[in-house]
Amino acid sequence: MTDKTQGGFLISQIKQISGRIFEKLLVNAGVEAFNGAQGRILYVLWQEDGIPIVELSQKTGLAKTTLTSMLDRMESTNLIVRVFDKTDRRQIRIELTEMARELSEEYNKVSSEMNEIYYAGFSDDEIIAFEDTLQRILKNLNERVNKL
Numbered sequence: 001m002t003d004k005t006q007g008g009f010l011i012s013q014i015k016q017i018s019g020r021i022f023e024k025l026l027v028n029a030g031v032e033a034f035n036g037a038q039g040r041i042l043y044v045l046w047q048e049d050g051i052p053i054v055e056l057s058q059k060t061g062l063a064k065t066t067l068t069s070m071l072d073r074m075e076s077t078n079l080i081v082r083v084f085d086k087t088d089r090r091q092i093r094i095e096l097t098e099m100a101r102e103l104s105e106e107y108n109k110v111s112s113e114m115n116e117i118y119y120a121g122f123s124d125d126e127i128i129a130f131e132d133t134l135q136r137i138l139k140n141l142n143e144r145v146n147k148l
Contacts, residue, residue, distance in 0.1 A: 025110045081094075083095050
């Protein structure tokens with residue numbers, strides 16, 4: 001492998017620029033109840049509501065300390081509630097409020113628009129190959145983070 005690879009740098013740039021675009025698209029769609037980072041949390045909860053903080057941390061890739069402060073803000077804006085597990089009161093589950101559930105349709109529209117921006121000019125085969133490569137990178141990173 002050459003010392004001239006730029007994958008990490010490019011991914012970082014993509015994250016920064018796409019985050020700015022996504023924020024603007026959310027505002028344009030009238031979805032100002034949350035920011036893009038909070039959208040990651042909501043997206044996971046829209047797929048599976050009522051999960052423990054540890055699992056939410058794993059699925060969003062956010063550190064538990066970062067996640068906790070974000071959840072505090074989301075709870076204060078009525079997007080989520082913390083609920084004690086009925087079978088294990090030591091465990092707290094994160095659940096969506098009705099307000100947050102209602103935002104999923106608009107969020108999905110903005111996500112579709114982002115996908116169109118990301119993949120403009122790509123063939124289906126290129127998209128599949130690219131996402132397979134990203135999955136491999138993510139797997140490598142997850143394996144390493146657990147060893148640190």
